[in-house]
Amino acid sequence: MVAETVKIALEKALEIMGEREYTSPLLDARLLLSHVLEVDKSYLYLNLDSEIPGDRLKRFYELVEKRAKGYPLQYILGSQEFMGLEFHVEEGVLVPRPDTEVLVERIIELVKSEKTESGPKILEIGTGSGAIAVSLAYYIEDAEVYSVDIDETPVRVAAENAKRHGVESRTHFLHGSLFEPLDQLGEIEYDIIVSNPPYIKSDEIEKLQLEVSTFEPKLALDGGDDGLVFYREISSGGLRYLKSGGMLAFEIGHDQKESLIEIMDRDYRDIETVADYGGNDRVVIGYKKE
Numbered sequence: 669m670v671a672e673t674v675k676i677a678l679e680k681a682l683e684i685m686g687e688r689e690y691t692s693p694l695l696d697a698r699l700l701l702s703h704v705l706e707v708d709k710s711y712l713y714l715n716l717d718s719e720i721p722g723d724r725l726k727r728f729y730e731l732v733e734k735r736a737k738g739y740p741l742q743y744i745l746g747s748q749e750f751m752g753l754e755f756h757v758e759e760g761v762l763v764p765r766p767d768t769e770v771l772v773e774r775i776i777e778l779v780k781s782e783k784t785e786s787g788p789k790i791l792e793i794g795t796g797s798g799a800i801a802v803s804l805a806y807y808i809e810d811a812e813v814y815s816v817d818i819d820e821t822p823v824r825v826a827a828e829n830a831k832r833h834g835v836e837s838r839t840h841f842l843h844g845s846l847f848e849p850l851d852q853l854g855e856i857e858y859d860i861i862v863s864n865p866p867y868i869k870s871d872e873i874e875k876l877q878l879e880v881s882t883f884e885p886k887l888a889l890d891g892g893d894d895g896l897v898f899y900r901e902i903s904s905g906g907l908r909y910l911k912s913g914g915m916l917a918f919e920i921g922h923d924q925k926e927s928l929i930e931i932m933d934r935d936y937r938d939i940e941t942v943a944d945y946g947g948n949d950r951v952v953i954g955y956k957k958e
């Protein structure tokens with residue numbers, strides 16, 4: 669392939685990607701080019717007239733084509749930032765979303781406002797990249813975090829991310845469905861159960877943007893006919909593992925608040941909801957009744 673300058677390559681990439689709607693196509697193109705050139709993004713601004721070697725240029729256009737078909741940028745780059753930490757992501761794990769930071773921030777705030785002698789034991793259902801489990805272990809220094817996923821890829825990826833952030837000794841990733849793998853650990857009572865479960869109604873998945881509906885794992889999205897299957901399972905199943913007064917914290921879809929309050933009302937008290945920065949209800953928290 670004949671060498672081209674950075675400027676021309678970026679312009680052509682925008683043309684290729686132009687047929688679909690992106691949040692920020694130029695940013696995507698810059699990130700892909702700096703990824704291929706193994707340079708910092710700032711290099712591109714200062715070297716618009718530099719020539720890109722043919723082999724790298726070919727690779728760049730391959731990735732642009734892939735992105736143009738809706739393949740998530742984060743899977744190409746292999747990473748996504750969450751709570752100020754860089755997480756490795758790949759096909760088979762959900763890309764962590766900024767909305768989920770609201771859930772993690774609130775849990776950290778509540779834990780830090782309570783004086784306890786030992787750190788909290790936290791159980792997460794639905795690990796993904798480990799974004800929630802690793803961040804909680806990272807920001808709550810004495811927390812012990814257990815996290816379960818039904819798929820093997822998240823269990824492996826999350827363990828890698830825990831290592832990357834130096835919390836591998838306080839995080840435990842378990843393979844299995846819901847509470848099923850916990851029995852092998854013996855009797856542990858958890859202070860907190862947290863989950864960002866699959867919560868999209870089955871028949872709405874196809875309507876999501878291409879990046880999500882085609883390329884992100886269905887297992888991470890599908891919440892059954894009404895989107896609430898996992899909330900019911902975790903609210904009732906969690907009672908056996910949660911200590912009296914322990915916290916149950918969920919991320920929810922923007923229109924699920926009322927349903928969640930109804931699901932949790934019988935067994936949990938002091939239910940609170942937290943909105944995300946866009947004003948949408950995003951988090952529901954309650955405490956196991958004594």
Ligand SMILES: C[S@@+](CC[C@H](N)C(=O)[O-])C[C@H]1O[C@@H](n2cnc3c(N)ncnc32)[C@H](O)[C@@H]1O
Binds near residue numbers: 795796798817864
């Ligand atoms: C919405 S994703 C959340 C991932 C991550 N915690 C985050 O917030 O980015 C839900 C996760 O639940 C997992 N999952 C689905 N069904 C499950 C089950 N029955 N038991 C445990 N995990 C399950 C999926 O594989 C997926 O990783």
